[in-house]
Amino acid sequence: xxxxxxxxxxxxxxxxxxxxxxxxxxxxxxxxxxxxxxxxxxxxxxxxxxxxxxxxxxxxxxxxxxxxxxxxxxxxxxxxxxxxxxxxxxxxxxxxxxxxxxxxxxxxxxxxxxxxxxxxxxxxxxxxxxxxxxxxxxxxxxxxxxxxxxxxxxxxxxxxxxxxxxxxxxxxxxxxxxxxxxxxxxxxxxxxxxxxxxxxxxxxxxxxxxxxxxxxxxxxxxxxxxxxxxxxxxxxxxxxxxxxxxxxxxxxxxxxxxxxxxxxxxxxxxxxxxxxxxxxxxxxx
Numbered sequence: 001x002x003x004x005x006x007x008x009x010x011x012x013x014x015x016x017x018x019x020x021x022x023x024x025x026x027x028x029x030x031x032x033x034x035x036x037x038x039x040x041x042x043x044x045x046x047x048x049x050x051x052x053x054x055x056x057x058x059x060x061x062x063x064x065x066x067x068x069x070x071x072x073x074x075x076x077x078x079x080x081x082x083x084x085x086x087x088x089x090x091x092x093x094x095x096x097x098x099x100x101x102x103x104x105x106x107x108x109x110x111x112x113x114x115x116x117x118x119x120x121x122x123x124x125x126x127x128x129x130x131x132x133x134x135x136x137x138x139x140x141x142x143x144x145x146x147x148x149x150x151x152x153x154x155x156x157x158x159x160x161x162x163x164x165x166x167x168x169x170x171x172x173x174x175x176x177x178x179x180x181x182x183x184x185x186x187x188x189x190x191x192x193x194x195x196x197x198x199x200x201x202x203x204x205x206x207x208x209x210x211x212x213x214x215x216x217x218x219x220x221x222x223x224x225x226x227x228x229x230x231x232x233x234x235x236x237x238x239x240x241x242x243x244x245x246x247x248x249x250x251x252x253x254x255x256x257x258x259x260x261x262x263x264x265x266x267x268x269x270x271x272x273x274x275x276x277x278x279x280x281x282x283x284x285x
Contacts, residue, residue, distance in 0.1 A: 004032060005192055006075040006108075008062065008096065009082030010041030010055075013153055014113065017185035018079055019055060025189065030054035042071045042082070062092035068099045072108065077192045080112045086125055093132035097139045107141040111192045113184070114147045116202050120245035122236050142196035148184050149177045149204040149248060152266035155211075159218040165226075168219070170211040172230030173242045178214070179205035180261035187257065201256045204248025207263070214263055221267035 005022055009015040019041060023030060026038035037056035047057040060067025062082055072078060078100055083089055093112075100107050114133055118126040136143045155178045162168045187203050215228050233241060240246075248256045261270070 002032060003076035004036040004038060004074055005077045005079060006040045006042055006071060007079045007081060008042045011043050012081060014181050014184060015081040017181045018081055018188055021185045021189045023054065036074050040075065062095055063088055065095045068095055069102065072099045072103060075108045077109045077111060079188055079192055080110060087128045089128045090131045094135050097136055097141060100141045101139060109196050110136060110141050110143045111188055112136055112143065112145045113188060114145055116147045116149045116204065116248055117246040121240045144191050144197045145199045146187060146191060147202045149179050149246065151181045152178045152263055153181060155214050155263065156218055159215050167227040167229050168215050169229050169231040170215040172232045174211045175208045175244065175247060176211055176214060177204045177208040177247045178263055179203060179259045180266055183259035183261060202248045203257045205259050208247050217263055218267065
């Protein structure tokens, strides 16, 4: 990849995987022929003295805008992985998009990760992600937006957070289609290496499974014996989730993308190298 890429949220779950994927493809020394960094990480924190990986580091805060213009300067592509996990995503995305638009000689390509179902499921965070999408879509910058289903990591964290309880709760009648973060990272890097494509087909995991089933899989993998209690989620959010609004289904957007790494693969630490998501595959269960 002969271009300079800035990764926002480069120290987060997805950002780390994206940075690693970029470094794997970076030229020797992680510098382009013109001397620019092949990979730059944007973080609110200062770089650790023990971090000697071959990327540049930019300290900046998307919540305040401090340091963002400097971080974006010289980038050919910005992969936006940073999140506040709340309403803060709206202004953070606006500040980043404005900084990208201010760059001279044409804006960098902005690649944004979003979530499947945010236009149907009325959760506060999902509303913020949808608003962030609309900010990018109405901007003057070249952009690509990828929506993905929940990461394996999230499903495992939900179960792990309850590990000391006598029983684990799971959403009744709700299926998730978790995808591995490394496959999402691979797709984002692939999109970053191409032309701005607007909203691209969604990316989901290889299996759509009941939340109760996924929770039991986590219990088996961690050697725990607990009951799993189905917990109904009321309101429209519950109805949409039970209807599968969070799943990647056949025919949507002209053909979606499915990963190959299952939840059991993730739990066992099996992440095969060289296995990209299958382009054009669609499916539900």
